[in-house]
Amino acid sequence: METTTLTSNFKSEEYFINMGPQHPATHGVLRLLLTIDGEIIKKVEPDLGYIHRSIEKMCERDSYQQIVHLTDRMDYLSANINNEAVCLTVENALQLEIPDRVKVIRTIIGELTRISSHCLWWGVMGMDVGALTTYFYGFRDRELLNDIFEETCGARLTMNYNVPGGLMFDIHPNFVKRVKEFITHFKTKLPEYDRLLTDNIIFQKRAIGVGVLSKEDAISYGASGPVGRASGYSCDVRKHHPYSALDKVTFNEALRTEGDTYARYLVRIQEMWESMSIVEQLIDNIPEGEHRVATNAVIKLPKGEYYQKVETARGELGVYVISTGTKSPYRLKFRSPGFSNLSLLNHIAVGGKIGDLVATMATLDLVIPDIDR
Amino acid sequence: MKNEELQELIGSWSPNLTFAVEGSQYLNVSVPIDELHDIMFKLKHNDQTNLDYLFCLSGVDWGEELGVVYHLESTNFRHSLVVKTQTAERENPVIDSVYDIWATAEFHEREVFDFFGIKFNGHPNLKRLFLTDDWDGFPLRKDYEDNINMIIK
Numbered sequence: 104m105e106t107t108t109l110t111s112n113f114k115s116e117e118y119f120i121n122m123g124p125q126h127p128a129t130h131g132v133l134r135l136l137l138t139i140d141g142e143i144i145k146k147v148e149p150d151l152g153y154i155h156r157s158i159e160k161m162c163e164r165d166s167y168q169q170i171v172h173l174t175d176r177m178d179y180l181s182a183n184i185n186n187e188a189v190c191l192t193v194e195n196a197l198q199l200e201i202p203d204r205v206k207v208i209r210t211i212i213g214e215l216t217r218i219s220s221h222c223l224w225w226g227v228m229g230m231d232v233g234a235l236t237t238y239f240y241g242f243r244d245r246e247l248l249n250d251i252f253e254e255t256c257g258a259r260l261t262m263n264y265n266v267p268g269g270l271m272f273d274i275h276p277n278f279v280k281r282v283k284e285f286i287t288h289f290k291t292k293l294p295e296y297d298r299l300l301t302d303n304i305i306f307q308k309r310a311i312g313v314g315v316l317s318k319e320d321a322i323s324y325g326a327s328g329p330v331g332r333a334s335g336y337s338c339d340v341r342k343h344h345p346y347s348a349l350d351k352v353t354f355n356e357a358l359r360t361e362g363d364t365y366a367r368y369l370v371r372i373q374e375m376w377e378s379m380s381i382v383e384q385l386i387d388n389i390p391e392g393e394h395r396v397a398t399n400a401v402i403k404l405p406k407g408e409y410y411q412k413v414e415t416a417r418g419e420l421g422v423y424v425i426s427t428g429t430k431s432p433y434r435l436k437f438r439s440p441g442f443s444n445l446s447l448l449n450h451i452a453v454g455g456k457i458g459d460l461v462a463t464m465a466t467l468d469l470v471i472p473d474i475d476r
Numbered sequence: 477m478k479n480e481e482l483q484e485l486i487g488s489w490s491p492n493l494t495f496a497v498e499g500s501q502y503l504n505v506s507v508p509i510d511e512l513h514d515i516m517f518k519l520k521h522n523d524q525t526n527l528d529y530l531f532c533l534s535g536v537d538w539g540e541e542l543g544v545v546y547h548l549e550s551t552n553f554r555h556s557l558v559v560k561t562q563t564a565e566r567e568n569p570v571i572d573s574v575y576d577i578w579a580t581a582e583f584h585e586r587e588v589f590d591f592f593g594i595k596f597n598g599h600p601n602l603k604r605l606f607l608t609d610d611w612d613g614f615p616l617r618k619d620y621e622d623n624i625n626m627i628i629k
Binding site for chain 1 (some may be wrong): 499530532545583591
């Protein structure tokens with residue numbers, strides 16, 4: 104048969120394929136509708152809402168103390184930082200003076216949460232690109248942190264440790280000792296992560312030059328967290344709008360310029376080192392004092408609008424509260440980092456292959472309940 | 477730029493803007509609905525304002541009116557501005573899309589359409605984002621009622 108007949112018989116055409124909602128690489132119930140031509144992606148359309156609970160509507164009914172509990176269930180890997188965001192909003196609105204002890208403990212636990220979240224991300228990132236060992240390494244180290252959280256407040260994941268006005272309980276007497284033990288342990292383990300995956304040539308081939316996001320696009324798409332910083336966009340809320348004790352510590356903002364999957368990977372690895380450094384600066388100097396200041400049983404924010412941003416493990420979380428002076432907010436909006444980071448997926452995945460999409464998704468580090476609020 | 481300088485500069489673009497600073501940590505500006513797109517375009521592309529980061533876009537049901545609130549920040553100068561616009565039309569509210577100015581608005585506007593029923597002129601793919609296409613009503617509106625799924629206290 105001649106070559107010309109062959110080509111005309113085997114012409115390609117675009118077709119649709121579902122990735123998710125129960126696909127292991129989407130880490131949650133996210134459905135991506137892919138338009139593909141052969142293996143080349145032409146369009147990615149996310150289909151959301153499988154686990155939408157309408158937290159924003161529930162907030163219009165609940166008291167501010169109750170709202171804190173709901174935020175755990177958004178980005179559950181940054182649960183403590185989400186709690187902190189709502190508490191800070193309420194405290195700033197009431198102009199409460201928060202004890203230094205509370206600020207320092209919040210920052211330490213926030214950074215430990217970030218390490219724990221990045222450990223999990225690193226584990227599943229490796230698994231997504233075919234390296235199963237990373238999963239066990241990541242979970243092994245994360246387990247130690249969860250044990251510390253459990254001893255501190257009774258919960259391992261959805262912590263609910265913050266309340267408006269401070270912390271629910273004081274820290275456990277073992278807290279300082281165990282955190283120091285963890286830092287010592289993790290400093291020897293993090294270089295193993297590099298040896299196992301970062302310098303792995305197979306992994307590098309999967310990651311370098313894949314899913315490139317330029318700085319201009321990162322800003323335009325509202326990218327934040329490691330996704331924005333890997334594109335050279337300085338967007339660390341901890342640097343630009345410091346909260347709690349973050350103005351008392353020195354750390355470097357992890358910045359890269361390549362904007363590809365590998366850069367996003369390296370930014371998160373560096374962030375774990377930076378978080379350890381922040382914890383080390385604070386852990387020996389936790390001020391004495393109260394762990395909580397008294398608030399009214401029924402909290403009513405003065406009439407007005409309040410906005411608070413914090414840096415979760417995924418990026419910028421914003422809490423926008425409109426209060427009319429009643430016990431519940433008139434309107435409460437969560438600006439979640441995952442939502443904006445997902446919106447740029449189509450932009451960076453088009454033209455790549457399905458395997459590249461999996462690697463790209465892994466470094467966007469999406470947590471679906473954070474998107475389906 | 478300081479808030480006063482921002483107010484002076486932006487105020488010179490149109491006589492129909494109203495500014496407010498009370499009850500908010502940011503400078504607030506209310507823009508009439510028909511001037512929204514022009515003003516937003518200038519806010520991003522003017523060299524002095526350069527508000528290139530739209531960090532939050534929220535729909536709000538003010539009772540009589542439906543509105544949209546845009547939180548903007550400049551990544552160069554680190555100043556912020558809140559832009560508000562609203563419409564008294566509840567049956568068929570239409571506001572210009574700003575997705576061509578900030579790409580992140582595409583998803584955020586779909587969310588507002590989903591929950592508030594505000595239509596965005598010029599949006600490339602305006603359909604429900606979280607809810608199914610046959611969902612009746614817009615849940616985040618204050619007059620939304622669902623006797624089965626909502627617990628009213």
